[in-house]
Amino acid sequence: MDDTERKIKQFIVDEFMPDVSVDELDSDFDLLTGGVVDSLGLLQVVAWLESEFDVAVDDSQLGPESFRTVEAIKQYVEQAKETSSA
Amino acid sequence: MTGLYDHFAAHADRSPEAPALIWEGETISYGELHAMAEEAHAELDGANLPEDRPVGLRARKSPRAIALVLAALRSNRPFLLPSVELAPETLAKLFAQAGASRVLEPHGPRSESTSLRAIGDPSADIDSDEPSHWPPAEGADGVSFMLTTSGSTGLPKVVPLPAEAVDRFTDWAAEQFEIGPGRVVANYAPLNFDLCLLDIWTTLKHGGTVALVDQDKATQSAYLAELVDGAKVDVLQAVPMLYRLLLDVAREASRDFPNVKHVITTGDKIPPSTLEALPELFPNARFYNIYGCTETNDSFIHEFEGLADGDVPANVPIGKPLPGVKTLILTEDGPALEGTGTGELLVWTPFQTRGYLNTSLNAEKFGAHPLGEPELTYYRSGDIVQVHENGTLTLEGRADFYVKVRGVRVSTQVVEQAILEHPDVVECAVVAVPDELAGKKLHAVIRREPDSKLNSLTLRKHCAERLARTEMPSTIEFVTEPLPKTSTGKVDRKRVLAQLEEMSHAHG
Numbered sequence: 001m002d003d004t005e006r007k008i009k010q011f012i013v014d015e016f017m018p019d020v021s022v023d024e025l026d027s028d029f030d031l032l033t034g035g036v037v038d039s040l041g042l043l044q045v046v047a048w049l050e051s052e053f054d055v056a057v058d059d060s061q062l063g064p065e066s067f068r069t070v071e072a073i074k075q076y077v078e079q080a081k082e083t084s085s086a
Numbered sequence: 087m088t089g090l091y092d093h094f095a096a097h098a099d100r101s102p103e104a105p106a107l108i109w110e111g112e113t114i115s116y117g118e119l120h121a122m123a124e125e126a127h128a129e130l131d132g133a134n135l136p137e138d139r140p141v142g143l144r145a146r147k148s149p150r151a152i153a154l155v156l157a158a159l160r161s162n163r164p165f166l167l168p169s170v171e172l173a174p175e176t177l178a179k180l181f182a183q184a185g186a187s188r189v190l191e192p193h194g195p196r197s198e199s200t201s202l203r204a205i206g207d208p209s210a211d212i213d214s215d216e217p218s219h220w221p222p223a224e225g226a227d228g229v230s231f232m233l234t235t236s237g238s239t240g241l242p243k244v245v246p247l248p249a250e251a252v253d254r255f256t257d258w259a260a261e262q263f264e265i266g267p268g269r270v271v272a273n274y275a276p277l278n279f280d281l282c283l284l285d286i287w288t289t290l291k292h293g294g295t296v297a298l299v300d301q302d303k304a305t306q307s308a309y310l311a312e313l314v315d316g317a318k319v320d321v322l323q324a325v326p327m328l329y330r331l332l333l334d335v336a337r338e339a340s341r342d343f344p345n346v347k348h349v350i351t352t353g354d355k356i357p358p359s360t361l362e363a364l365p366e367l368f369p370n371a372r373f374y375n376i377y378g379c380t381e382t383n384d385s386f387i388h389e390f391e392g393l394a395d396g397d398v399p400a401n402v403p404i405g406k407p408l409p410g411v412k413t414l415i416l417t418e419d420g421p422a423l424e425g426t427g428t429g430e431l432l433v434w435t436p437f438q439t440r441g442y443l444n445t446s447l448n449a450e451k452f453g454a455h456p457l458g459e460p461e462l463t464y465y466r467s468g469d470i471v472q473v474h475e476n477g478t479l480t481l482e483g484r485a486d487f488y489v490k491v492r493g494v495r496v497s498t499q500v501v502e503q504a505i506l507e508h509p510d511v512v513e514c515a516v517v518a519v520p521d522e523l524a525g526k527k528l529h530a531v532i533r534r535e536p537d538s539k540l541n542s543l544t545l546r547k548h549c550a551e552r553l554a555r556t557e558m559p560s561t562i563e564f565v566t567e568p569l570p571k572t573s574t575g576k577v578d579r580k581r582v583l584a585q586l587e588e589m590s591h592a593h594g
Contacts, residue, residue, distance in 0.1 A: 017541070017542045017543055019541045019542050019562075019564065020541050020542055020543040024541070024543055024544075025543060029543075029547075030550070032555065033550045033555060033558075034543075034546040034547060034549075034550045034558070035546055035549065035550070035553075035555065035558025035559060035560065036543075036546060038492075038560060039492075
């Protein structure tokens with residue numbers, strides 16, 4: 001697990017599932033279907049991503065698909081970083 | 087018109103030796119029970135109680151208790167028959183509300199003395215600030231039984247039943263389940279339950295035999311099996327728990343009950359695992375689910391066809407209306423449902439009360455409806471039903487349990503069911519808590535098995551396979567203490583919610 005992934009998991013666990021340990025949360029677990037993150041929770045995730053990774057999230061990209069799993073969030077962050085550094 | 091007591095007395099005259107009751111392994115004949123009832127009546131008569139006022143009966147199930155009810159029926163006097171398990175204060179309030187002139191209890195189940203016992207000082211016994219609601223605004227005319235609902239909060243509601251309504255019901259039940267001389271009907275429910283209108287009062291009106299289950303032994307499966315077998319029971323009506331208990335014995339001793347001809351489950355949803363095992367337990371029986379409540383008595387019946395061939399419905403149909411029963415199903419937007427679909431069930435039965443004794447409770451439950459048949463007073467069941475293509479109905483849940491979460495209608499009951507399917511979950515409550523942004527959010531409180539490792543993530547995985555996303559709880563809380571319960575032993579969601587609200591205030 002790389003640093004970004006661990007940070008994302010830690011945030012989700014702290015915010016939404018305090019009784020769960022980071023290691024239990026699989027990267028491909030569907031956070032939306034599992035009811036962990038709902039549409040309002042999504043806004044929390046986005047706000048955190050923006051401050052933590054210093055990326056800008058365009059409202060038009062705010063589709064739930066980008067944030068369905070930890071893996072998807074990680075990819076989103078990595079892409080956003082590349083775009084801003086390019 | 088001759089009522090229940092006259093029919094009973096006529097059977098006693100014609101066949102005094104015929105068995106009326108089976109109690110603790112002994113048989114009480116119609117002649118004996120009749121004599122007991124007449125004695126109790128003579129005493130009731132001699133007490134010079136006001137003619138126009140009800141009496142209160144504090145009667146735990148026994149032959150004497152049944153004789154006491156018969157005596158009250160003989161005197162054409164309304165009588166309140168509440169649960170003897172209620173707290174003394176609650177009982178006093180109920181008796182006061184019913185305007186009871188005296189509270190009577192049978193003097194020992196089989197004692198030589200036949201005297202009725204007024205409990206303590208009759209005026210003290212009904213001493214309560216609770217105002218009397220007698221006579222009922224809808225008319226005291228012909229009221230006989232007054233039963234109480236098993237409300238989860240507050241005082242149980244008093245439901246006066248006109249003698250004519252009881253007569254219509256007992257005649258329907260006798261015909262439907264072939265109850266008459268030579269037939270044995272088991273009585274599992276406590277004496278104050280509406281179910282007794284079928285298993286005790288229909289049977290005694292029509293000359294059959296009632297095999298009484300002793301309330302103190304109602305959870306002892308060996309005792310129950312012995313009673314069903316020993317008394318040669320023909321008709322069995324009970325909540326699903328009885329069948330579960332009988333199954334336990336039957337599986338251990340590989341026995342069955344070939345004498346039983348009609349098996350009725352009622353009062354609660356029967357689990358599929360119990361339902362599918364019934365044919366093996368009762369190889370010669372027909373199987374029914376009956377739907378009803380104290381206010382309307384039974385209103386729907388479903389006969390299971392093909393249980394033995396493995397045709398076991400997951401969601402048990404409540405079936406079709408009894409003869410004479412009128413229904414109205416209101417969809418969420420207001421109009422009446424025609425054809426298939428979902429809505430709240432309103433029902434009128436020939437067996438129903440005219441309304442609660444406390445008329446202030448009637449507005450939200452009883453009334454005519456512009457979309458229904460004029461002149462009928464419908465009862466709002468609070469049950470959401472689904473109408474299927476063949477006209478059969480299934481229960482979808484209680485209207486009270488439907489909440490709107492982000493604009494979507496969700497049944498907290500459905501969510502609870504899904505959570506309870508997890509083997510590590512002992513009990514749970516799902517409540518809708520106010521949320522600033524979402525309006526309402528679902529919160530689940532779960533007690534898990536003591537050594538369980540279940541956490542919110544594993545539970546969410548479990549639920550995701552069973553629930554729609556809108557039904558998924560937003561927050562999940564695990565507790566170690568048992569959840570608060572109602573007087574009938576069900577999880578008390580109102581108190582769970584109240585506790586949560588207290589906590590959130592305490593934390594600012």
